[in-house]
Amino acid sequence: MQGVARNFFTLAIIYSLCGMALGIHMAISQDHGQMPTHAHTMVAGWLMSAVFAFFYHLFPAVAHKRLAAIHFWLTAISGIGLLIGLYILLAGNPAIEPLLGISSLAFYAGMLLFAFIALPAIWRS
Template sequence: MQKVARNFFTLAVFYALAGMALGLQMAISKDHAQMPTHAHIMVAGWLMSAVFAFFYHLFPAVAEKTLATVHFWL
């Protein structure tokens, strides 16, 4: 796995764990005030990072370019 793909995958795992922890906290407390935050963490964080990791894994020539690293850090 290329470095950029691995970085995006690691970030996706972090967002997934954060989203699951927030969802579990909301379920236990029965206070769903943070549902928009939970949804954004899961969609913008986990899903998009996983899609980018999959893309860079499928296209290693693109992952080798400097722009891929810039994409990760922005």
């Protein structure tokens, strides 16, 4: 695995470790108030990043394009903002909502970009 595929898979592993640590923390503390953050970390972070990694690994010609790098950075930065913002919001700080909203929209834009990149590649093959 190389390039953007390796970057996405590395990010997926980091998300997995953070999500699992949050899950363990909630279990030990018996405070499950961060369950939405845990779920977003595991699905939007771990699962989606792993799927992106394997897509780019299976379609290396697409992975070398500039749009793939833009997709990685847009998804990585907005995903981290989304998860940190969600954690802060659920900890009782509603002032973070503007950052959370911007991060959510940027993360969605990353998924739209992935659709723009992936659909032609899979239908061409």
